[in-house]
Each structure stands twice: as structure tokens, then as C-alpha cells.
Amino acid sequence: MNESVTAAVLIIGDEILSGRTKDKNSGYIAEYMTAIGIDVREVRVVPDIEAEIVAALDALRHRYTYVFTTGGIGPTHDDITADSVAKAFGVSIDVDPRARELLLTRIAEKDLNEARLRMARIPAGADLIVNSVSAAPGFRIGNVYVMAGVPTIMHAMLDVVAPTLKTGARMLSETVRTNLREGDIGGPLGQIAKAHPETMIGSYPFLEDGRPNTQVVVRSRDAEKLAAAKSEVESMVAEVKAKLRQTA
């Protein structure tokens, strides 16, 4: 199997932990990364507390190829992500002339008050992440990509970031809708999973009009191995159905 490129997502914000705002950013980033061949291995949501942000950054950035953060880079007192990232990397932080210029492309100089200038505070040594939606940039330092929390802005930033990332072989995926209960296929599915170590086989129960059903998802970076495992799952599903008809 090819070496995989990995990532973690770090969502920063009290409003997510209180349930007031429902996080959609981590799912968006996960789907985006999967599509370009990067494996998201972990997601964390932490509050607007510097020590928590620094601890999460340090846990994640040494472990995964990339870390993507969203939230906490606006102009108000609770926007402490940039300062926290600077602290985690042990670098200074100040108003960055490039970022200030970017703000001035959309904000009149007379309106560039102290609060708005907070959005130009960038850790020393970071590259800016510009975006087409808003003036305030995100930034990259080391393997950490710091993006906005507002989804439309984050999406625009991710479009800028994605072409610069190292990507692995894309994870391929096939879904088999079984029309069976999970408990009917659990045994033979486990056998198939064991026999196909280079595929990942997941079983996902769901209720449809109150009736239990199951989707089996087979994933692999190797198209042939994927096809072989999928075919075995399909045969197994047909066999289980035939058996159930006999005993019904």
C-alpha cells in the first residue's frame, strides 16, 4: 500500500461545544481531504482557551502530516487562535504588513481600527492564505493551516490550500446496500474483512421508515482489491438472503 498522507482537523470555538452552532466544517474538510487522497485520522473540538488550543495543536501537529484549524481568527477578544498558534510554535506574533495590505483592499484606512487590525496579527514566519470571500487572511505555519470558522470563507481558503498539499493515492470506496439487518451479515462479513486485509470494510446500520437496513462500505487504495472484496460482499449478501428465504 502507498504511504498515506494524514491530517487532523481542529475546530476552535465555545459556540460549537455549547451546541449553539453545529459544526459543519469538520465534515466538509473530511470529505474534501478524502477526495484528494488525504486521510483525516482525528477531529477535535476545543474551547476558546489558549492552553487548550496549544495542547491540541501540539498533540496533533507532531502526529499527522497536516492539521487544519477553523475558527477564532476574527477581530474580537475571543479570537485567540493566531496567538495560540504562535505560542505553540514558540514564535512572535504581530501585525503583518502583508496582511494589513490585504485588509486595506476591502476596508477603508479610517475603519482599520485596533479590532480589525487583530485580523492582521500573523505568527512570524507564516504564509498567508488569501481567499475570495473576505479580506482577512488565514495562514500556514509549519504543517498547520489556520482558516476561518465561517463556512463560506473556510471553503474558499481550502480551495486555495488544497493544490499546495502533498496527496497520497486516493482512497477508493464502494457501497453495497444490503437490505438486510446488520446481525444477519455480521458473521460472514467479518470473515471477508479478515480475508481482505488491504481493504477496510465498514458496516453501517440505518433505519429507513423504521426498518433496520445496512450499508457495507468497502475501501481500498487498490482498485482490483476493492473490486474483489466488493464482489465477495455481494455474493455473501445474496447467499444470506437465499438462506433467510429458506428458513422463513
Next chain:
Amino acid sequence: MNESVTAAVLIIGDEILSGRTKDKNSGYIAEYMTAIGIDVREVRVVPDIEAEIVAALDALRHRYTYVFTTGGIGPTHDDITADSVAKAFGVSIDVDPRARELLLTRIAEKDLNEARLRMARIPAGADLIVNSVSAAPGFRIGNVYVMAGVPTIMHAMLDVVAPTLKTGARMLSETVRTNLREGDIGGPLGQIAKAHPETMIGSYPFLEDGRPNTQVVVRSRDAEKLAAAKSEVESMVAEVKAKLRQTA
């Protein structure tokens, strides 16, 4: 301020990290806990890998009053949460007669195959969490509550669990819609936040029909302190608007 009761949410499942399934459980639990006076301080999403689940459980269960997990308690080979929890707590795990009885209330004995019996594997010393939707129970061991990943089942389990939890003083919350840009209020809002240390003041920008707007959320466990801070935010918003009209 009253002593707070805290919680972490641990979402277990490859399908969340691949973006195939969008996690709604963490937001649901966060909102639920906030409403009953429990502070969710952290959310993590980890893959179906025992070592990852054990590491996350050990990081979270010693730090917060409660840990709520969802996912990985079904009948298939990728359902490894119960075994991982047993490992984290250093206890044995086997088919639990109480859980087996529960399964038999909805599953005919002839259908209780090895796969389905996996759903009766419960760590030694755990209490069962029954639910009104499905036969397979969740369980509690120590301060860890292990629930299903299917949202409707998880909701039913949470309704059973909630009345048994120690709760703190409820966090009260007021929202002020400013109709201003975040950068216009950042300075004075920071002053208000400093002057009201027993409230938490968050500023949340959003785009409405493409126009930037901001909601300020004031939170406190003390109703009077909340009202005082909210009132200052409203006065500040009115002042900023008056100033902006003058300079327009």
C-alpha cells in the same frame, strides 16, 4: 460561581473521519448537556482502531466528569467500542446475561447468532443503558456512557441516561443581534468582556445575503450578571451605530 459539571464527547467511527457520514451526534449531545447544566468541554472523533479509542478514553475520562461515546456497538467486526472500553478500564468482557435477555425480547433465539451476540458483550461491572428503539443496550462503566451511533437510538439512550446525571447550575445565555460588522464592535466588546469576568462573551460573525453581520452571545450561570452584561452590550451597539451614522 458554582462548581461546574463537565463532559467530553467521543465519536467513534471511520465513516465520520472519511466524511461519508456527517456527525450530528456531538452537536446533539452538546446542546442537550448545555440545557441540563453540564458543560461539554471537548469533542473528539477517532477511527475504529482499538489503540486510538483506548487512548482517547484515557485522556478524557480522567479529565471530565462524564464521557459520552457514540458508535461501534453493533454486531459487525468493525464494532470494537465495547472491547476497547473494557481494555481502557482493565476489566474482562463477555456476553452479559442481562444484555442477552434484552436481545431476546426482540430477536428470536434461532436468530441470535454469534454476530448478534456481540451486541451483548458488556465489560464486567458495567450497568446497561436500555432504550425504547432497539434491543441492543448501551452501557455505563465508571464515568463513561457508551451509546449507539444511529442518532434515533442514541437520542433514546440519552433520555434514559440524563436523569441519572449530576448537573450543575444551568448556563444561561442571551443573544444580541448587532446588525454590525464584527470589526466595528471588537474594541468596546473586548472592554465589556474584561469588565464582566463572570460572564462569557462570544462574538459570532455570519453572512446574510452576502452581508457581514454579527451576533454577540453572553453566557453566565448568574442571571443578574448576565442581564447586566447584556445591557452593556446593547448600549454599546447603539453607541457604535450612532457613531457610524455621524461619520457616514
